[in-house]
Amino acid sequence: MKVSFGQLYPTTLGFERMFRDLESMLDGSFESSNEKFPPHNIIKLDEARYVVELAVAGFNQDEIDVTVNEGILEVTGSKKDDDSEVNYLYKGIGTRSFTKMIRLVDTIEVKGAEYKDGILRIGLENIIPESQKPKKIEISSLHQFRQPKIEAKEKEVNAA
Numbered sequence: 001m002k003v004s005f006g007q008l009y010p011t012t013l014g015f016e017r018m019f020r021d022l023e024s025m026l027d028g029s030f031e032s033s034n035e036k037f038p039p040h041n042i043i044k045l046d047e048a049r050y051v052v053e054l055a056v057a058g059f060n061q062d063e064i065d066v067t068v069n070e071g072i073l074e075v076t077g078s079k080k081d082d083d084s085e086v087n088y089l090y091k092g093i094g095t096r097s098f099t100k101m102i103r104l105v106d107t108i109e110v111k112g113a114e115y116k117d118g119i120l121r122i123g124l125e126n127i128i129p130e131s132q133k134p135k136k137i138e139i140s141s142l143h144q145f146r147q148p149k150i151e152a153k154e155k156e157v158n159a160a
Contacts, residue, residue: 038055038077039055040053040100042102047126050124050125051121051122051123052073052102052122053122054120054122055118055119056118056119057093058093059079059095063078064120065078066113066122068104072104073102073103073104075098075099075101076099077097078097104124105126107128107132108126109125110123111125
């Protein structure tokens with residue numbers, strides 16, 4: 001069954017990406033394997049700051065790339081095959097290549113990343129521009145919004 005939020009487009013503005021993401025999730029085309037490896041945490045530090053932690057043990061810092069493109073935080077790990085001569089009896093540490101994608105709202109900025117003890121931490125901050133913050137609108141008389149032609153005609157009628 002194909003799900004479409006197209007009927008909501010005329011009554012909303014700026015939610016197109018969210019509707020496309022919801023449609024792909026409901027259609028089953030959303031990447032579910034993306035959620036499993038590597039495991040991650042999302043920590044809220046305060047109202048504007050967050051940290052994404054990824055458990056990437058077994059990867060060196062130079063084997064991990066962090067990019068942001070069109071609202072998607074993408075972490076990619078490419079393990080170099082250095083242990084081709086190792087004879088494992090059991091290999092339980094995941095060192096397969098991965099791509100982890102996390103969608104970000106437009107006001108989230110990536111502030112930096114650090115790697116320590118097998119954990120990659122990415123700092124995020126929600127920076128809301130003044131134009132998007134709530135503001136109080138004063139209510140005044142309608143006279144200031146009249147068109148100049150109408151005001152000029154009223155002055156002529158009142159003068160006569």
